[in-house]
Amino acid sequence: MVVGGLSPALAREHHLRWVLEALDAAGVEHFVVPGHEPLASVVAVEERDRDRVAEAITSLCEKVPGYLVPADKPRRTSANVAPAIGVRGGELLRDEDVVRFFTHLVAPESKRKPLGSDHGCDIEFWSRPEEVLLAPRPNRVTRWVRGGEMRTSAPSHRMTPLLSAFSDSEVNGTHPTLDVFLTPRPDEIDFPVDVVYTWVDDTDPEWRARKAAYSGEEHHPEADGVGRFHNRDELRFSLRSLHQYAPWVRTVHIVTDRQVPEWLDTAHPRVRVVDHRDIFDDPECLPTFNSRAIESRLHHIEGLADHFLYFNDDMLLARPVLPEHFFCSNGITRFFPSRSVIPPGSVTREDRPVDAAQKNNRDLIRERFGTVPTQKMKHIPYALRRDILLEIEKEFPEWHRNTARNRFRAHDDISIPSALHHHYAHQTARAVPGNLSLGYAEVSSPELEERLAHFLEDRRHHVLCINEAGFVVEEDSGEERARRTEAVTRFLGERFPVPGPCEKT
Template sequence: MGRTEPRPIEPPTIKAVTEPYGYFTDLEAAHVLHGGEIRPAYTLAQATPLEVWRRNLEIVTAILTAAGIDFFSVPGFSITRPVLGVDAADRQRVCTALAMLCESTGGRLSVPEPAFRESELGLDRPLWAQRADMGDVPMIRADWLWTDAGRDLVFGADYGCDIEFWSDTGDGHLLAPRHNRITPVVRRDGARVSAPGRFFTALGSGPRAVLPSVATRSEFGVPGPDHVGFPIDVVYTWVDGSDHGWLRRRAEADQSPYHVESASVARFLDREELRFSLRSLHLNAPWVRHVYLVTDQQRPHWLDDEAPGLTVVDHRDLFDDPDCLPTFNSHAIETQLHRIEGLSEHFLYFNDDMFVGLPIGPQLFFEPNGLAKFFPAQTFVGMDPVSVSDSPPNAAFKNDRALIERAFGRTISRMMKHVPYPLQRSVLAEMAKEFDEDLARTARSAFRDVTDVSAVTLQHYYAYLSGRAVAGQAKVAYVELGMPDVAEHLELLLERRDRETFCINDAGLPPELAEERSAMMLRFLESYFPVTSPWEKALAF
């Protein structure tokens, strides 16, 4: 393969430095210690991974444009870092321009892995960029520190912009220094085209995540087979167990639960988990199209139920049989979810104690061809017949097992992890016909009953055995507030922030510890998700 000699270094023009610098002049900055360095962190009104992705890309493209350097967006594997491709002949000019900008704005240049020279990982000094022996650096990363108004979150190098130096192959093509999601080879004289930003990060793949178009090459102008192009909604079920109207309806119900767990006050206690679960969606899954909140004549006091992108669905508008109401049985409510008006075919069912812990794409829950994923746990349910000694989840699973055996001749034994449940509306509707008597009986159970089925677990196995779902994998955590070492678990979650989803459940929580552990959980959630979502009312001062 041929090699093009680097062009002589040309100092960037004043415009090349001052134009991108305008991104910083109107922002408040505070110096923070991050990664062993004291650097300025710029405050954003909406400090989210997607907004940081957009800003870093715009800053780098602005300086490259001002310096007269051609570039093209590359569909990399990271959903938090934009990637640009540049002809390797422009390597020194790129490094010089970005080094000067970083020097004046508190940014940082580094060589991400793989690096050819482990002893030269730092490019912080403009002098380094002007050395003559830098011809084999394959790529560089420019990042700035961005933070929220309270300076609780800091976005650094993991959200920086990568600039790859593509080498001349000698046959009219440019070769990438590493793989991407489409092709490592483009035509050297290929046309520059404009493409939607959502093709280059899964965070922007939904209609609410508005990204500008980006400059790229024709090879990258259309999405690859891994792109999820269909809408995905989220459904929550929520209850405030301290609401007087709800308590009155519960007391007047003429049906008693068969198991003490079904009547547990903790199951209906609102600790404002929903507020922070919605924040986690806004922060880490901006591709969600719409949120539906299923309630029983209730509203969280902090919720702005007129905000775009959210609809409150009352039980009275959900159940096709009004004689099923009132209900205090989540199994019953789940039999009706497919009846939500306007709900997308593919949706995620959240309990309010489930949270998205880091930026994720919809591919975690759905294959790009529309197949749903499910997440079997290592928890097995015994093969004994269902009885009143079974807990409600175990009884429902055993009843699901009987239906799966009847429909497919297969035996199931593993329950599901406490992960947001990827569901398909058409599958739930099909099950409502296939198992009409069983689901209708569950819908009529005001409290969890030993005859209930779990429509959610049933959907996973029914979809799997009918070719519409596959087993998935996710980095998850499950924390019980009743655990003796719950404080250590929460501290580790906050420090590492490496779980794609996590659940904080009140299982095993003694009443005498409820207040203390609830306060502990609230402090944790406020630290983990400090950025408010668009579905919260503005604070009144």
């Protein structure tokens, strides 16, 4: 079936609504259960209603070409999957304690594999020994409920961590459940999480003029590298990935220097454009072309959530992620150490600015805590807390001020949201290592196209990063650079084809 604006969350909601509507039409009592699989939904019915449930599914399949699979069997093995209408489908509804209903859904823009069994609706048959209803398997709250348990209704975000109170209503419908399932749990993340991007359009003539006016100032050549500012519309596709795979995010803040992407719908209620002038308290620091300086001021965004993720626009989510991938329910952040190590020794004039900042971070942590960080961080969205960023600003005021004042990357910068925050928070018992898979491609690499082709087929990575270092390879012709840009643009369009809600129509 073709579904406009399709996402994993929308596929989940469609399957749930179809099953609930079918059960309602058949007069079968039911309630939604918080299951253990975030992408799937769960509906409970009584064991004694099996025949009427089978009739309901048969009626549903008159409009939806549905399939059934036992919940405890591998869903990608065709031998376990049966058409919902037919002998095998009837056997599953008669004999299994839990069956999953699903169909295959595709977006009109997509040429990739459809969404299906992972996003289906589980139908659980609950037994009734004496005065209780007994679940056939564990859920997130209770294995049994009393027959007179209070019935109520609740939005889908109370049943899955894939959603939040801020998720769009089309994926966050209100459905019947039991009051016991709404008990607040200590593992639930109920605080809002925002996302912050920094973005620049290097083709904007006014921005180029501002940059040219200061390019005579002394700075490392890499700080002015073309690749550090080049725009391939990555932000558009990163936002698409965010809508697809993190529908729990509250608000997206895009930090720019008097620029707005031409395709962005600035009237969308969950997107804000933030100018550099809104976050820098010293106008002498502007304009700035130093991402470290801009990053040092992110926690001064008005209205920003206390917990937020910082994305570079070359970071793309590649599969569904949950708030718990980035934060613990008690507010502790997660960070993602890389196998790459910080170069040894003190800062020298030969150091690249990125390495100099890491060395400066290391020195501050050594002086403050007596430990020596050795690992860099992966290019995975950075989980941050405003209170920790404010504390770092007060703890290291001179370093913080110098970074904010450096118009281009410099050897006395510190890299705060991408590294120092995580080391500092870890040392003060407010951060722990996380575990997400990263797929990384360097634009200047001769293996670029091979890596991008791999990313189209292999969906194991949680995050993709298509990074371009500051330098343009001198031997590259303009034709070669154009070829690489075309390869990246083609990949982004094919991997993230579904427009997001904040794009102009």
